[in-house]
Amino acid sequence: MSIVNIRIDERLIHGQVAAYWTNMLNVTRILVIDDLAAKDDIQKMALKMACPSTVRLSILSAQRAVERLNENAYDKDRLMIVMRGPATAKEVLDLGYFMPTINVGNISNKLGSTRIKHTVCVTPQEAEIFRYLESKGVKITIQMVPSDEKLDFMPMITHIH
């Protein structure tokens, strides 16, 4: 199993953005880790429709995803993991699965958030979670689409508390 990309994207999978990444990295499976989506038929339908037709799709709760990852379930796949926000990343880490690098693609504007890049807005709470992830050895980058420059994320949120 080869994990080719781990992404934080509040939109999870969206149409051609997914196609862009899956094409560039020859992804064979997308694993969406999201407790709510795993139980919600409508969200699952949206995800199935957005996932490129040639790419396999798993939609799992954090608990189940960690089990599957730790048992090396996606042995033959080039896997892309997608999570809605840093809270899910923390949950996955705390449940026992280490992700060496996480890329931040999209986090939407919420009350109290600071826009650090066109598609990324971070609240103080989210900034704390990112700092927690960093303290556990996770490298965090920011890159919306593969043609964007890949930048270091943490320096961009030092002022958010």
Add this chain to the structure above:
Amino acid sequence: MLGILICGHGRFGEGLIEASEMLCGPQPYLQALNIDLSDDLELCRQRLGTQIEAWQPDTDEILCLCDMQGGFPMEVCLVQLPDQKVKIITEATLTLLTYLLVHRNGSQSVQQLVNNALLEAKEAIHVIDPQILFADQRGEES
């Protein structure tokens, strides 16, 4: 490099491009040609010609995506029919455009690219049906 022009009524092209940039980021060799119904046909054709000229050394082929089959923007583009390096395609949708943008630098020939883009664009036009949820066998969920 494949150039893509969106020819449409009013600011159709600008809107479509703005939407595509939200998904794919800013893209080179992607331009809108805004056409008003009251514009002069010849003047529009000159504008089109000028845009194609401007891309000449850098693009091998150019796709003119028109917003509507049989509309005035398509009529403007018809002058380019004899040019082997220009393909006129109707109708422009976001799925069509983003497919082209994602795959145009890949290994497909222009013919394959266009065929696959049209296939995907057409398949994306339908009523959303809950049965699709159950028909899709690719997944794993719990």
